[in-house]
Amino acid sequence: MSAPRAEAVVIGASAGALEALSAILPALPARFPLPVMVVVHIPPDRRSLLAELFQAKCRVIVMEAEDKEPISPGTVYFAPADYHLLIEHDRTLSLSSDEPVLFSRPSIDVLFESAADAYGDALVAIVLTGANDDGAKGMRAVVEAGGRALVQTPESAFASAMPRAAIDLCPVARVMPLAAIAAYLLEV
Amino acid sequence: MNGDPGSEKVEDIEIRLLLEAIYSQYHYDFRSYAMASIKRRLRQAREHLGFPTFSAMQESLLRDPALLPRLLGYLTVQVSEMFRDPSYFRALREKVVPHLRTYPSLKVWVAGCSTGEELYSLAILFREEGLEERTIFYATDINQDALHAAEAGIFGVDRIPLFTENHRKSGGKSSLSDYYQAAYGRVAFDKTLRRNVVFSDHSLVTDAVFGEMQLISCRNVMIYFDRALQDRALGLFRDSLARKGFLGLGAKESLRFSKHADAFADFVREERIYQRRFE
Structure with missing residues (x-):
């Protein structure tokens, strides 16, 4: 494969996210060489338990993103409830309280667009199950910057709308089931 | 770059x-x-x-x-909520207010007050706790339009259910409806709440220290700054706080990555409420 070395992975998931992520994140080895930033749609008024939940299941470090945090490899960062998560050029995380995008905060588009800007062609973006079309525009930005796009097979997803929207907007995205996405990350 | x-x-x-x-x-x-x-x-x-x-x-x-x-x-312009993160206001009420009661007069700075949601929340909390009469609030922002909106204290009536629920969860001792009047799809907050408020154009980027505060609340403002600018703002807060004064930040903001971290001690860690260290 002639693709440039990947430097980071971004993942977006909504309805059915827990199960889908459980097929991917626990498969990552402790010394996974890349950072993984994840947006899951969660209600704003709830303290997110995602980081604690996955830390118990994963070998990589799992945490909730903090503002200005330097990004480390082998670490999974979840966007906190009620904040957008963005990536800065200097490889730090930023949070924002800007308005929801497509009714969502955190928004997958916001994460993907800023990550595409920061990492360019060294980014792997993954859209998983979900019932809206957040992530499609962001994935297009990733592809336009030369990054790689993976989408969960809509038929295999708990909710197929989000993967379908991403495929519609990014026909070059590779469409694969969860197990293949997990295997792809081990090779990346 | x-x-x-x-x-x-x-x-x-x-x-x-x-x-x-x-x-x-x-x-x-x-x-x-x-x-x-x-x-x-x-x-x-x-x-x-x-x-x-x-x-x-x-x-x-x-x-x-x-x-x-x-x-x-x-x-x-930041769209905020009154009593956003009710647990933060509950912590102010239960843990910070007992300390504030020991002062004969108080100064509170709401830095980056935007359209006033946080300011009115604090003004109501201070009234409920019987501290309002001895407090001067400084509400600052760089956006004149936002400051005027804060001074007017008018919000869409559609936002009131959320504000009311937040206020209740924050341990509110009165009904939020005691503080506003509704008309034509909007509510106007009681102007006596701003009796002790000074609205002022102030930039955390270019302006100087504000004196001797017992409490500075600056929530979800510094997340828009880069790290160097955050350090400037935090330096400003450090120098603007009275001895043992309190600093409240947004739920996901932290001093961990700042060079001024040493000037503050965790006071209510999970709510990002800090106290100026005694030197």
Whole structure:
């Protein structure tokens, strides 16, 4: 494969996210060489338990993103409830309280667009199950910057709308089931 | 980042020059804002204001001062809630207020008050706790329109159910409806709540220390700053706090990555309430 070395992975998931992520994140080895930033749609008024939940299941470090945090490899960062998560050029995380995008905060588009800007062609973006079309525009930005796009097979997803929207907007995205996405990350 | 010619994307160059132009011409300094968010807002502004490029926007902006407030609307206005994160206000009420009671007079600074949601929340909390009479609030922002809105204290009636629920969860001792009157789809907050409030144009980027505060609340403002600017603002807070004064930040903000971390001690850690260390 002639693709440039990947430097980071971004993942977006909504309805059915827990199960889908459980097929991917626990498969990552402790010394996974890349950072993984994840947006899951969660209600704003709830303290997110995602980081604690996955830390118990994963070998990589799992945490909730903090503002200005330097990004480390082998670490999974979840966007906190009620904040957008963005990536800065200097490889730090930023949070924002800007308005929801497509009714969502955190928004997958916001994460993907800023990550595409920061990492360019060294980014792997993954859209998983979900019932809206957040992530499609962001994935297009990733592809336009030369990054790689993976989408969960809509038929295999708990909710197929989000993967379908991403495929519609990014026909070059590779469409694969969860197990293949997990295997792809081990090779990346 | 702008060291090697050709290494910076054209759009990034344009944004850098635009922010430089805004500063040189109008003295609003966004040059040290966290780039990812401001870029997003600027793109939105460019689209809505109908400019093909940032360079075109810059040219108009330099010659047409009327464009500035419209742009500032995109760059600075934060939509907040009253009693956002009720547990923060509960912690102020239960853990900070007992200390504040020991002072004969109090100064509270709401830095980056935007349209006033946080200010009114604190004013109501202080009234409920019987501290209002001895307190002066300083509510500051760089956006004049936002300050005027804060001073007016008028909010959409559709936001009241959320504000009411937040207020209740924060341990409110009265009914929020005691503090406003509703008419024509809007509510106006009781003007006596701003009896002791000084509204003022103040920039955390370019302006100086505000004196001897017992409490500074600055929530979800510094997340828009880059790290150097955060350090400047935190230095300003350190120097503006009275001995053992309190600093409250947003739920996901932390002093961990700041060079001023040592000047503050955790007071209510999970709510990001800090106390100025005794020196």
